[in-house]
Amino acid sequence: VSGGAGVRLVERGGAAWLESEALFATGLVVHAFTARRSALGAAVEALGLGRHTLVTVRQVHGDRLVTIGSPREAEAAAATEADGLLTANPALALAVFTADCLPVLLLDPRRRAVAVVHSGWRGTVRRISGQAVRRLAEVFGSAPQDLLVALGPGVGPCCYEVDRPVLEEVAAAFPGAEGLVAPAREGRAYLDLRAAVRHDLKESGVRPENVTAVEECTACRPDWFFSYRRDGAAAGRMAALISLREG
Ligand SMILES: [Zn+2]
Numbered sequence: 001v002s003g004g005a006g007v008r009l010v011e012r013g014g015a016a017w018l019e020s021e022a023l024f025a026t027g028l029v030v031h032a033f034t035a036r037r038s039a040l041g042a043a044v045e046a047l048g049l050g051r052h053t054l055v056t057v058r059q060v061h062g063d064r065l066v067t068i069g070s071p072r073e074a075e076a077a078a079a080t081e082a083d084g085l086l087t088a089n090p091a092l093a094l095a096v097f098t099a100d101c102l103p104v105l106l107l108d109p110r111r112r113a114v115a116v117v118h119s120g121w122r123g124t125v126r127r128i129s130g131q132a133v134r135r136l137a138e139v140f141g142s143a144p145q146d147l148l149v150a151l152g153p154g155v156g157p158c159c160y161e162v163d164r165p166v167l168e169e170v171a172a173a174f175p176g177a178e179g180l181v182a183p184a185r186e187g188r189a190y191l192d193l194r195a196a197v198r199h200d201l202k203e204s205g206v207r208p209e210n211v212t213a214v215e216e217c218t219a220c221r222p223d224w225f226f227s228y229r230r231d232g233a234a235a236g237r238m239a240a241l242i243s244l245r246e247g
Pocket of ligand 1 (some may be wrong): 155156157158159217218219220
C-alpha cells in the first residue's frame with residue numbers, strides 16, 4: 001500500500017500505519033492511521049503512546065465535538081455520544097475508529113492544538129470537519145489557514161454507491177459543489193466522501209495545499225483495511241490517532 005502523495009507507510013514493532021508527511025515534518029505530533037493487521041495496543045506502543053491517556057468517544061454518526069483538557073475528562077468522554085475530539089494537552093492521545101468512514105486529523109502547529117473527526121456520509125453532510133475548524137478557532141484561537149489536515153483511509157467513490165435520500169442531503173449540504181458525485185444506476189450515484197470533506201475544509205478556510213489524503217479505498221484493499229461495505233457488520237475497525245508531543 002502506498003497511500004498516495006504526501007503519505008507514507010511506517011512499519012515498526014509489529015504494527016503498521018500510514019502517516020501524513022506534512023504532519024510528521026512539523027515534529028509536533030505523533031499520529032497514525034493504523035492498518036488492519038495492527039492491533040490497537042501494538043500500534044499505541046510502537047508510536048510511543050503507551051503512557052498517554054487514550055481518549056475516545058461513543059461514535060454515533062453525528063456532529064458533536066468534545067474538547068478534552070485533562071485525563072480525568074477523558075473518562076467521561078468514552079461514554080459521551082460524539083464524533084470528534086479536540087485537545088491541546090500532550091498527555092492525551094485522541095482516537096476515532098473507522099471501517100469506511102473517513103477519519104480526519106487536524107493540527108494547528110502555531111497554537112499547538114489537535115482534533116480528530118469521524119466523518120461518514122452523515123457527519124460529512126453535517127460538515128463535521130468544518131465544525132472542527134471553527135471549534136479549534138473558538139477554543140484555541142486557531143487560524144484556519146494555519147491548519148494542517150490529514151484524511152485517512154476511507155471508502156472511495158469506486159465503491160461507494162448511495163441512493164437518492166443520501167444524494168439529496170449531499171446536494172443540500174454542498175450547494176453548487178462539483179465533483180462530489182458521479183452517476184451510477186437509476187436514481188443512484190457514487191459519492192466521493194474525500195472530495196466532500198476537502199470541499200468543506202476549503203470553505204472553512206483551510207488551504208487546499210495543507211490537506212493530505214490517503215487515497216486508497218478501504219473496500220478495494222482487503223489486504224490492508226477493514227471495510228463495512230465489503231465485510232458487513234462484523235468488520236473490524238482501524239484507528240486514527242493523534243497526540244501532541246511535549247515541549
Ligand atoms: Zn474501491
